[in-house]
Amino acid sequence: MFKILHAEFLAPGIKRFVIEAPRIARKQKPGQFIILRVNEHGERIPLTIEKSDPERGTVNIVVQSIGKTTHLLNSLNTGDSILDLVGPLGKPSEVENFGTVVVMGGGVGTAMAYPTAAALKRAGNKVISIVGARSKDLVIEEDEMREVSDVLMVTTDDGTYADKGFVTDKLRQLIDNGTRIDLVLAVGPIPMMRAVADMTRKENIRTIVSLNPIMIDGTGMCGGCRVLIDGKSQFACVDGPEFDAHHIDFAVLVQRNAMYRDAEKRSMELFMHECEAQKQAELAGQESDLAVTGGKK
Amino acid sequence: MTPPAKVSANPVPIKERMKMPRQHMIEQEPEVRAHNFKEVNLGYSEELARAEAKRCLECAKPTCIDSCPVFVKVPEFVELIVKGEFLAAAAKIREDNVLPAITGRVCPQEDHCEGKCLMAKKVEPLGIGYLGRFVADYEQRMGVRVLPKVAPTGRKVAIVGSGPAGLTAAGDLVQKGHKVRVFEALHELGGVLVYGIPEFRLPKQIIKEQLDYMRDMGVEFETDVVVGKTVTISELMEEEGYDAIFIGTGAGLPQFMGIPGEHFNGVYSANEFLTRINLMHAYDFPKYDQPLVDFRGKNVAVIGGGNTALDAIRSSLRLGAGKAFIIYRRSEVEMPARIEEVKHAKQEGIEFHMLTAPVEFLGDEKGWLTGARCIKMELGEPDSSGRRRPVPMAGSEYEIPLSVAVMAIGTTANPLIQSTTPGLQTNKRNYIVADETTQRTSLKGVFAGGDIVTGGATVILAMGAGRRAAKSINEYLNTGVW
Numbered sequence: 001m002f003k004i005l006h007a008e009f010l011a012p013g014i015k016r017f018v019i020e021a022p023r024i025a026r027k028q029k030p031g032q033f034i035i036l037r038v039n040e041h042g043e044r045i046p047l048t049i050e051k052s053d054p055e056r057g058t059v060n061i062v063v064q065s066i067g068k069t070t071h072l073l074n075s076l077n078t079g080d081s082i083l084d085l086v087g088p089l090g091k092p093s094e095v096e097n098f099g100t101v102v103v104m105g106g107g108v109g110t111a112m113a114y115p116t117a118a119a120l121k122r123a124g125n126k127v128i129s130i131v132g133a134r135s136k137d138l139v140i141e142e143d144e145m146r147e148v149s150d151v152l153m154v155t156t157d158d159g160t161y162a163d164k165g166f167v168t169d170k171l172r173q174l175i176d177n178g179t180r181i182d183l184v185l186a187v188g189p190i191p192m193m194r195a196v197a198d199m200t201r202k203e204n205i206r207t208i209v210s211l212n213p214i215m216i217d218g219t220g221m222c223g224g225c226r227v228l229i230d231g232k233s234q235f236a237c238v239d240g241p242e243f244d245a246h247h248i249d250f251a252v253l254v255q256r257n258a259m260y261r262d263a264e265k266r267s268m269e270l271f272m273h274e275c276e277a278q279k280q281a282e283l284a285g286q287e288s289d290l291a292v293t294g295g296k297k
Numbered sequence: 298m299t300p301p302a303k304v305s306a307n308p309v310p311i312k313e314r315m316k317m318p319r320q321h322m323i324e325q326e327p328e329v330r331a332h333n334f335k336e337v338n339l340g341y342s343e344e345l346a347r348a349e350a351k352r353c354l355e356c357a358k359p360t361c362i363d364s365c366p367v368f369v370k371v372p373e374f375v376e377l378i379v380k381g382e383f384l385a386a387a388a389k390i391r392e393d394n395v396l397p398a399i400t401g402r403v404c405p406q407e408d409h410c411e412g413k414c415l416m417a418k419k420v421e422p423l424g425i426g427y428l429g430r431f432v433a434d435y436e437q438r439m440g441v442r443v444l445p446k447v448a449p450t451g452r453k454v455a456i457v458g459s460g461p462a463g464l465t466a467a468g469d470l471v472q473k474g475h476k477v478r479v480f481e482a483l484h485e486l487g488g489v490l491v492y493g494i495p496e497f498r499l500p501k502q503i504i505k506e507q508l509d510y511m512r513d514m515g516v517e518f519e520t521d522v523v524v525g526k527t528v529t530i531s532e533l534m535e536e537e538g539y540d541a542i543f544i545g546t547g548a549g550l551p552q553f554m555g556i557p558g559e560h561f562n563g564v565y566s567a568n569e570f571l572t573r574i575n576l577m578h579a580y581d582f583p584k585y586d587q588p589l590v591d592f593r594g595k596n597v598a599v600i601g602g603g604n605t606a607l608d609a610i611r612s613s614l615r616l617g618a619g620k621a622f623i624i625y626r627r628s629e630v631e632m633p634a635r636i637e638e639v640k641h642a643k644q645e646g647i648e649f650h651m652l653t654a655p656v657e658f659l660g661d662e663k664g665w666l667t668g669a670r671c672i673k674m675e676l677g678e679p680d681s682s683g684r685r686r687p688v689p690m691a692g693s694e695y696e697i698p699l700s701v702a703v704m705a706i707g708t709t710a711n712p713l714i715q716s717t718t719p720g721l722q723t724n725k726r727n728y729i730v731a732d733e734t735t736q737r738t739s740l741k742g743v744f745a746g747g748d749i750v751t752g753g754a755t756v757i758l759a760m761g762a763g764r765r766a767a768k769s770i771n772e773y774l775n776t777g778v779w
Contacts, residue, residue, distance in 0.1 A: 023522065023527050023528060041584060041585045041586060042585075042586050043577065043585075043586035043587040043588075044484075044577070044587070084484040084520070084521050085521060086482065086483075086484075086521040086523060086527070087523075088526060088527070089523065089526060216569060216572050216573065216576075216577065217482070217483060217492075219482050219526075219711065219713060220549060220711050220712075220713070221492075221550065221551070221572070221711065222568045222569035222572050223551040223566040223568060223569055224565075224566070224569040226553075226560065228560055232555075233555075233560065238712075249560075252560050252664070255560075255663070256560065256664075259562045260588040260590075263582060266583060267588070270583055
């Protein structure tokens with residue numbers, strides 16, 4: 001059991017957990033991930049580690065509610081536990097002094113990009129960060145990113161905060177302004193990473209993205225996370241999760257991530273139904289309590 | 298003076314024994330079991346076990362013992378069954394084998410004890426596997442556990458991997474008084490016994506009880522630790538104070554054929570498919586959260602001819618597959634699977650497409666598998682494995698419609714430990730190099746055995762390696778000599 005020492009919402013549907021996991025905290029490097037299983041009937045899902053504190057023996061993860069498991073996770077609070085947590089898995093990010101690096105975080109991806117941005121800054125790079133979200137209330141870790149960046153740009157799709165547009169619009173501007181860019185790191189939804197890759201391919205700018213395909217064991221044993229790199233299968237769990245974006249077959253990545261869409265939907269509906277039933281039961285319980293005490297509680 | 302001749306407990310005259318038929322295992326009916334995940338073999342009754350045990354010829358120079366990788370004293374335990382002393386028989390097996398209920402179910406006895414049984418030359422061999430399983434199950438039912446009474450040595454041994462090699466080493470070492478801790482990467486203990494072998498062949502409850510037995514013996518377990526990532530070999534020795542380490546991490550990465558279309562949705566590695574079912578209970582979705590593609594009424598093919606391939610195809614049938622095929626590039630005699638599994642699979646209605654190999658997987662515009670293009674093979678000259686090499690026959694290509702394909706064509710070494718353990722010698726295929734007798738690696742105090750040394754093999758061979766390693770670790774800890 002891995003105890004949640006602290007849990008807080010960073011934005012609607014996006015929660016940060018500080019989890020007691022001393023072995024993992026000691027070894028974690030930026031770019032690595034954990035695999036967790038919430039409870040006895042749970043599936044195993046990979047999540048990038050936001051940061052860790054070896055002294056306190058804690059690791060942080062940031063979770064966006066998307067499917068059943070992430071909704072279930074985000075229903076947990078300080079003091080609750082996660083049944084299984086294993087890591088740190090995957091290769092750490094390549095960190096050296098490249099020169100000028102553009103770090104791009106899309107949505108919850110910002111939390112995953114943050115540790116590498118910080119490491120790149122410490123390695124002496126000029127770090128230009130571009131943080132994007134759909135809307136104002138979904139912009140996360142802006143202050144953290146500002147701290148480790150020489151320049152920080154923020155975009156929202158709907159223009160409710162900072163500049164209206166996509167993170168790729170900002171990258172376009174940088175390129176068009178003649179900014180020297182030695183490396184781009186992009187972490188976010190697949191369409192965003194794919195758009196970045198398409199843009200930088202033409203400009204011949206080396207681009208690294210962090211992939212999050214379906215995984216089970218995370219140690220190379222199952223091969224479920226295989227991605228096509230230059231037409232050859234590689235395992236994201238042991239060969240990645242970061243890859244050179246210009247060699248990834250994004251179409252296959254999208255296709256494989258959609259493999260269980262129907263099952264995921266069904267699982268989610270059942271979960272929502274259970275939550276609703278539980279809420280009703282609690283309400284009914286409160287009402288009967290009120291009836292017993294005659295409302296003089 | 299010559300010692301008095303040993304008096305046999307067996308009332309049946311030797312000559313009569315060859316005439317007694319081999320007692321058959323009670324099984325679930327094929328048409329029933331093909332639709333459930335419950336165990337196929339239901340075991341011997343006491344009467345059947347004693348009747349079978351009486352077939353033993355009590356050879357003066359038994360060949361069954363030496364052909365066993367852990368040297369179970371077969372004639373002695375069989376004689377105890379004849380006498381009806383089932384617990385004593387179980388204890389006798391346990392002297393050499395800490396997982397008797399498991400080997401009784403999954404060991405390829407035809408390659409070891411039963412294959413070397415003298416009777417096998419004329420009639421069916423003694424049912425040694427069935428008998429071993431019977432007494433192990435009897436012991437479990439009675440809840441009897443014999444715990445080691447040894448003084449602690451104060452020495453600590455870390456075992457990496459809780460599969461058959463690691464568990465065997467752990468069981469042997471704890472009985473020598475050493476403090477033993479087993480590290481497992483997954484959330485369940487048992488390694489391939491749990492993620493690889495399906496419930497219908499090896500029920501999880503059996504493994505759980507064997508693990509509980511080991512806990513009672515004093516073995517400690519820690520799950521969710523990927524040695525090489527969560528902690529390294531050198532950290533275990535230098536910071537956590539382990540005096541010796543045994544690496545038994547298993548075979549690892551699944552192989553694909555490298556043919557077009559292997560990325561289509563519906564193409565699985567056997568490891569992934571079996572892990573989803575066995576470890577993650579995907580057959581019980583949505584009660585369990587891990588999903589699986591829908592097998593009901595679909596055409597499913599498994600590529601390969603080993604036990605893993607048969608486990609995968611028989612699981613597919615139980616998931617509701619309409620048609621289930623084994624596609625194997627050699628012929629049936631070359632199949633490495635256990636004879637009993639092949640028999641069971643055929644009874645259940647699995648179609649065997651021998652001397653056939655896929656050359657391409659076909660898919661639709663959304664990336665879902667729709668079929669395979671296959672080619673027929675013929676057998677040529679023997680290859681390095683001694684088996685005749687399959688050679689493609691020109692112009693023999695044909696297509697079969699498929700919704701799911703499972704690749705069960707072997708594994709390659711998992712590099713996690715090798716790449717984080719400087720000085721640990723590996724061979725050109727990246728398996729760990731270990732001495733065949735002592736299981737010592739190139740690093741002082743570090744031993745290795747099982748699939749991570751030999752490449753994919755069997756449960757009993759891994760147990761043999763774990764046993765040799767335990768003996769050698771014990772010697773090293775007692776003498777300090779490397």
